[in-house]
Amino acid sequence: NEQSLELAQTELGHLRGSVGGTEAIQNLIPQVLNFMVSLKRSMKAEDWFDPAIFMRYILSGTLYQKTEEIVEDLLTINEAIHEAKLEKGDFRESAVEKLTEFFVRILKSAGDESYLTIYKKSGEEISLEVRNIDPSKTLIDLAKAHHAAVLISGTLSPVDAYKKIYFGDMDAAAISLPNAFPKENRKLFCARDATSAYSMRRDIENSNRIIEYINTFAMRKGNLAVYFPSYDMLKTFTERLPKTLKGKEIFIESQDSSASTNDLRTFMSLPSMGKSGIIFGVCGGKWSEGLDYRGDLLTGAIVVGLPLAPFNDVRKMVNDYFRMKFGKDGEFLSYTLPAVNKATQALGRVIRTPEDKGVLLLIESRYLDESVKRGLPKWMQDECVECTIDSFKEAMKRS
Numbered sequence: 001n002e003q004s005l006e007l008a009q010t011e012l013g014h015l016r017g018s019v020g021g022t023e024a025i026q027n028l029i030p031q032v033l034n035f036m037v038s039l040k041r042s043m044k045a046e047d048w049f050d051p052a053i054f055m056r057y058i059l060s061g062t063l064y065q066k067t068e069e070i071v072e073d074l075l076t077i078n079e080a081i082h083e084a085k086l087e088k089g090d091f092r093e094s095a096v097e098k099l100t101e102f103f104v105r106i107l108k109s110a111g112d113e114s115y116l117t118i119y120k121k122s123g124e125e126i127s128l129e130v131r132n133i134d135p136s137k138t139l140i141d142l143a144k145a146h147h148a149a150v151l152i153s154g155t156l157s158p159v160d161a162y163k164k165i166y167f168g169d170m171d172a173a174a175i176s177l178p179n180a181f182p183k184e185n186r187k188l189f190c191a192r193d194a195t196s197a198y199s200m201r202r203d204i205e206n207s208n209r210i211i212e213y214i215n216t217f218a219m220r221k222g223n224l225a226v227y228f229p230s231y232d233m234l235k236t237f238t239e240r241l242p243k244t245l246k247g248k249e250i251f252i253e254s255q256d257s258s259a260s261t262n263d264l265r266t267f268m269s270l271p272s273m274g275k276s277g278i279i280f281g282v283c284g285g286k287w288s289e290g291l292d293y294r295g296d297l298l299t300g301a302i303v304v305g306l307p308l309a310p311f312n313d314v315r316k317m318v319n320d321y322f323r324m325k326f327g328k329d330g331e332f333l334s335y336t337l338p339a340v341n342k343a344t345q346a347l348g349r350v351i352r353t354p355e356d357k358g359v360l361l362l363i364e365s366r367y368l369d370e371s372v373k374r375g376l377p378k379w380m381q382d383e384c385v386e387c388t389i390d391s392f393k394e395a396m397k398r399s
Helices: 002-015 022-039 051-060 067-087 095-109 136-145 159-167 204-217 231-238 257-269 313-347 378-383 389-398
Strands: 046-048 115-122 125-132 186-191 224-228 248-252 277-282 300-304 358-363 385-387
Touching: 002 022, 002 067, 002 095, 002 125, 022 051, 022 067, 022 115, 022 125, 046 313, 051 067, 051 095, 067 095, 095 115, 095 125, 115 313, 136 159, 159 313, 186 378, 186 389, 204 224, 204 231, 204 300, 204 358, 204 389, 224 231, 224 313, 231 248, 231 277, 248 257, 257 277, 300 313, 313 358, 385 389
Parallel strands: 186 358, 186 385, 224 277, 224 300, 248 277, 300 358
Antiparallel strands: 046 115, 115 125
């Protein structure tokens, strides 16, 4: 981004006259900044940029003839900065290191479709990225050169799908450990009468039913969590809620890091005071991944909808790439499966130890379709109870 380029200019200024190529790279950075400024006129928040046009523009304002020459100078400069930082015991990534990696990837993108050149806009800020959407070639080369094992989270399933994505037809054993949590300690429901599908988002009956599921779920004792596919949908539904729900205090995930940390701390302290609350968050957000809600810190969780990535031109390019590689399975592997994983990660916050008990609810009929259901962990596929709002109300009375 623009800030990291300014930092790179400062780092290069300290080396001027002592490392060859420094002045030439300093003269190149304004060209990159000017290219970024030209993209600010775009109406899109994220889109592809043509690496060939980018490099022609960069080279036109410098004495360099080829991208390889830029990369060669950057690698030399980066090595000098790296050695100087090591002597000081500084192991942080430098801005020049980021710039070097960017141009190395730009060079690779010329002959490798697995590298996507993308720009992102947020207000007046803009950033450029070269994203490697398919690291399988590197992983296969690594695995062929060594005795290798890949250990992944149990929520990243089915294992064979990841084996296919990252290792293709390589001869590899896939082993999945059984679920260590007692079956009697958990109950999983899936609503067949509600969805977050775009075509139904303006359907009042569908929206009211989602609210009814949440209200019914709120009757359960203890701390609860409700996760949505996006902040926009989170806002749409939480605007319709009171400050408390069935006597539980409501906490809504903020995009501000410090505010969300304080709210989460308060939420997790409630059981020790004989109280309970409900957090409303986002799949893939701060409250749905990387946290342990052990014991009575969380007794149930809902995932509303299927948290698919926003569909834009970049996402279409990713899907097209994997369809070319895997045929009809490509879109499932690149688009549907990551969404299912986000949902299972969120539900997985509830049962963290064999002693934990919890109720899980997927408010989304698409999880019952085989095309989506096959992305769920095996135990979820086996234990999922299809429900309507009426049958769910009866089940909650018995729980």
